[in-house]
Amino acid sequence: xxxxxxxxxxxxxxxxxxxxxELLPLxxxxxxxxIVLLFLCLELKMIPVSSVKEASGFLIEIxxxxxxxxxxxxxxxWQTIREAWVSYVVITAVSTVAVMAVSGRAVQAVMKRSKxxxxxx
Amino acid sequence: xxxxxxxxxFFGVLITLxxxxxxxxxxxxxxxxxxxxxxxxxxxxxxxxxxxxxxYGIYNEGAKYISFLLTPATVCLAVPLYEQxxxxxxxxxxxxxxxxxxxxxxxxSIFILAGLFRLDHASxxxxxxxxxxxxxxxxxxxELGGYVPVTVAVIIVTGVLGNMIAETVCRIFRIHEPVAKxxxxxxxxxxxxxxxxxxxxxxxxxxxxxxxxxxxxxxVIGANIFARFW
Numbered sequence: 001x002x003x004x005x006x007x008x009x010x011x012x013x014x015x016x017x018x019x020x021x022e023l024l025p026l027x028x029x030x031x032x033x034x035i036v037l038l039f040l041c042l043e044l045k046m047i048p049v050s051s052v053k054e055a056s057g058f059l060i061e062i063x064x065x066x067x068x069x070x071x072x073x074x075x076x077x078w079q080t081i082r083e084a085w086v087s088y089v090v091i092t093a094v095s096t097v098a099v100m101a102v103s104g105r106a107v108q109a110v111m112k113r114s115k116x117x118x119x120x121x
Numbered sequence: 122x123x124x125x126x127x128x129x130x131f132f133g134v135l136i137t138l139x140x141x142x143x144x145x146x147x148x149x150x151x152x153x154x155x156x157x158x159x160x161x162x163x164x165x166x167x168x169x170x171x172x173x174x175x176x177y178g179i180y181n182e183g184a185k186y187i188s189f190l191l192t193p194a195t196v197c198l199a200v201p202l203y204e205q206x207x208x209x210x211x212x213x214x215x216x217x218x219x220x221x222x223x224x225x226x227x228x229x230s231i232f233i234l235a236g237l238f239r240l241d242h243a244s245x246x247x248x249x250x251x252x253x254x255x256x257x258x259x260x261x262x263x264e265l266g267g268y269v270p271v272t273v274a275v276i277i278v279t280g281v282l283g284n285m286i287a288e289t290v291c292r293i294f295r296i297h298e299p300v301a302k303x304x305x306x307x308x309x310x311x312x313x314x315x316x317x318x319x320x321x322x323x324x325x326x327x328x329x330x331x332x333x334x335x336x337x338x339x340x341v342i343g344a345n346i347f348a349r350f351w
Contacts, residue, residue, distance in 0.1 A: 029192075031260060064162075068141060068196060070255075070259060072166045072167055074270045075170060091251075094195040099226045101224065104296035104301045106223070
């Protein structure tokens with residue numbers, strides 16, 4: 001019963017996410033509305049973590065499996081990118097390294113600055 | 122034979138779970154980030170379908186019930202986000218600066234490179250969400266008119282790549298603070314990279330999973346703006 005209740009809460013929030021996606025003219029996926037909504041409910045203590053903890057842990061754990069059907073769709077869409085696949089690979093590699101380097105350095109820069117301020121003031 | 126597959130609902134689910142199970146097993150045996158269970162499962166399922174000449178539509182007849190859980194599962198990411206939010210309010214300035222600059226770097230670099238390679242609009246928006254978690258990235262690609270399966274593949278390759286190169290990149294760019302490492306890995310390579318961050322340490326892991334959700338949400342906004350540029 002505990003799992004059914006927990007899963008029910010999660011489905012209810014997903015459902016509200018879908019309603020928001022339908023009503024608001026923004027290109028934002030329903031799941032994003034859901035994340036923000038559940039986060040707010042947790043933050044405002046409207047829903048205690050304990051009432052979604054186990055079911056959410058389970059769903060997050062099995063999440064990789066849910067990506068397989070979409071990715072297997074490559075069978076059908078391979079034709080559309082066949083000619084440009086080299087550029088896809090280059091873009092993916094270059095931007096992954098760039099993002100990692102920039103965001104890591106940015107965190108360190110800000111941390112150093114606020115540490116300095118602490119020491120001075 | 123394929124006549125039976127057309128009527129079976131469980132076939133698609135079964136082949137998906139089976140190939141993922143083999144992927145997890147291989148990863149445990151071989152302990153290399155190259156053997157990403159998800160990557161193995163995708164390749165195996167595709168090979169299976171090609172080998173037995175089964176249409177994607179027939180496979181997806183059953184497999185779509187797995188995809189059905191994706192929205193509720195993504196919503197659940199709010200739980201770890203909440204837990205780490207409580208834990209790490211202290212460094213929030215540095216954390217936000219890191220994630221925002223990472224998301225901007227991702228969008229800008231894809232914009233510039235897509236221009237250099239003269240990709241069309243659909244390919245460009247397919248790539249825009251490549252650094253964020255598959256669940257959110259799929260939605261972004263779909264909303265913007267990209268090729269969703271290609272987005273999924275690119276996201277997974279990004280994750281595996283990030284997982285493999287994380288330590289080297291951090292060393293070369295002298296990123297040594299645990300918080301900085303975690304944010305860098307999570308922002309660049311979502312959940313698959315986070316697995317590496319968790320190996321590096323608890324702070325790295327927590328920071329990395331925090332950045333999955335935050336960078337995901339920021340990218341939804343950013344990608345919608347950047348999609349208009351090309």
